[in-house]
Amino acid sequence: MTDLRYAGFAREAHGVSPAYETLARSVANDAPLLALIDTLPEAKRQPNLLFGAVRLLGGPVAPWADFRAFVTEHWDAVAREMRARITQTNEAGRCAVLLPLLAALPQPLALLEVGASAGLCLYPDRYSYRYGGAPLGSGVPVLDCDSDLLPAGLPTVVWRAGIDLNPLDVRSPEDLAWLDALIWPEHAHRRDRLRAAAAIVAADPPLLVRGDLVEALPALASTAPADATLVVFHTSVLYLVPPEPRAAFVSLVRSLPGHWISNESPEVLPPPGPIARHRPGTTTCCRWTGGRSPGHVVTVRA
Numbered sequence: 001m002t003d004l005r006y007a008g009f010a011r012e013a014h015g016v017s018p019a020y021e022t023l024a025r026s027v028a029n030d031a032p033l034l035a036l037i038d039t040l041p042e043a044k045r046q047p048n049l050l051f052g053a054v055r056l057l058g059g060p061v062a063p064w065a066d067f068r069a070f071v072t073e074h075w076d077a078v079a080r081e082m083r084a085r086i087t088q089t090n091e092a093g094r095c096a097v098l099l100p101l102l103a104a105l106p107q108p109l110a111l112l113e114v115g116a117s118a119g120l121c122l123y124p125d126r127y128s129y130r131y132g133g134a135p136l137g138s139g140v141p142v143l144d145c146d147s148d149l150l151p152a153g154l155p156t157v158v159w160r161a162g163i164d165l166n167p168l169d170v171r172s173p174e175d176l177a178w179l180d181a182l183i184w185p186e187h188a189h190r191r192d193r194l195r196a197a198a199a200i201v202a203a204d205p206p207l208l209v210r211g212d213l214v215e216a217l218p219a220l221a222s223t224a225p226a227d228a229t230l231v232v233f234h235t236s237v238l239y240l241v242p243p244e245p246r247a248a249f250v251s252l253v254r255s256l257p258g259h260w261i262s263n264e265s266p267e268v269l270p271p272p273g274p275i276a277r278h279r280p281g282t283t284t285c286c287r288w289t290g291g292r293s294p295g296h297v298v299t300v301r302a
Contacts, residue, residue, distance in 0.1 A: 002038055002045050003028045009047040017184040019061045020051060026064045033068060036075055044082050048089075048182065053081035056181040086166055087240075089182045090117035091190065092197035094235045094263060095124040096131070096145035101261055103151035105231065108158040110224035110258075114213045114249075115237030116162025118170045118179060119206040120197045125157045127197070141196035158228050160206040163216045167208035170198040213241065214248050221256055230258030239268045 010024035024047050027033055037045050050071075055061065057077055059070040071078055102109060102124055111122050128137035129151075130144045137154055168175040176198060183190045209216055217232070224230045232253050238246050250269070253260050262269055 001042075002034050005045065006034075006047055013184075017186055019185045020047070022064060023047075023051060023061060023067060026068070030068065033071065036071070036079075040079060040082055046087060048087045049082050049085065050078070052087065052178070052181040053078050053085065055185075056081060056178060061185050085178060087182060088117040088164070088166065088168060088179070089236075090120045090168070090179055090194070091235075092120040092123070092127060092141060092193055093143050093190070095121055095127055096129055096143040097147070097263060098233060098235070098261060099124050099129060099155070100147075100149040100151040102155045102231065103153055105155070105259055106229045108156040108228045110159035110228035110230045111157055111161070112217075112221055112224065112230065112232045113160075113162040114217065114232065114234040115240075116164045116167065116206075116208055118168035118175065118198070118201065119160065119162045119208055120170075120194075120201055121233075121235060122160040122162060122206045123157075123197070123200055125154045126200050141193040143193070159225050161220055161224070162206055162208045163211055163213055163220060164208060165210070165212070167210055169205070169208075171202045171205070212245075213237075214245055214252055217249075217252060218256075221258075224258075230256065231261060232256060232258065233261035233263070235263040236265075238262075238264050 006024045006028035010021050010028065013021040013024060027037075027047070027050075037050065051061065054067065054071060057070075057074060059074065059078075060066040098121070102111075111124075113119065113122055116122065126139075128135065128139050128142045130136070130142060131147055131150050132145075134150065135142075136151065168179065170176050170179070176194075179194055179198075180191060183194065209220055213234075221230060221232065238249070241249065246269075
């Protein structure tokens with residue numbers, strides 16, 4: 001199974017990260033290295049977790065022989081990092097997809113992110129954007145989005161909170177280094193974006209709660225200001241959640257007042273309504289209203 005996981009990751013990395021495509025394919029065909037990885041719990045065998053741990057420890061991503069030698073010689077340290085950490089990529093660029101819906105809701109907003117990592121996606125009002133080249137806002141980072149869902153303006157956010165199994169603090173050099181290590185090697189623009197977004201968050205940290213997405217959500221949602229529109233949202237999180245608790249979360253979030261925005265693969269969370277395709281192969285979007293929580297669901301496929 002581990003070999004298939006890495007082979008599948010190689011296909012995902014094709015055309016996006018040549019370094020990771022090569023590493024994943026090579027790991028998939030290396031029986032001794034697979035045997036080492038298989039000593040870890042199944043949930044800790046992810047390619048992103050292995051590659052991020054190696055980079056965090058200062059190891060090489062190329063050439064393959066150097067990567068393999070580093071992992072073999074430093075396996076105890078690599079395994080220790082993989083056991084202790086989870087993949088927590090915090091991509092502020094996802095705010096560009098969320099913004100059109102956030103801007104269309106009754107203002108001001110109380111944002112509650114599930115799977116918040118370090119909370120970088122809780123600051124959509126602080127970033128700048130370009131939608132098809134049209135600018136919105138000023139300052140850095142500037143988030144680009146190839147979409148015709150143009151927001152009317154920036155939202156007004158008066159409360160920000162998040163839930164994560166292991167919340168990160170961008171004021172911590174160690175936590176920031178882990179977020180950096182999770183960015184794929186060739187993506188220098190994302191690394192620059194991380195630093196710029198982290199500076200904004202560090203100056204005004206959000207409320208981040210350590211906990212399970214089902215168990216912690218009701219209590220945290222109840223602390224949102226009553227005079228603001230509650231928006232529960234998540235981006236690329238539910239694929240990590242097994243089907244039963246995922247279904248429990250969906251049922252729970254639909255029972256809350258306010259709005260729910262989901263940025264997930266349709267395979268993970270099928271859209272409950274028709275999909276309007278805005279740009280073939282890049283973005284799909286749907287809106288949904290129903291249950292006790294009239295809201296919007298947006299599903300994005302990269």
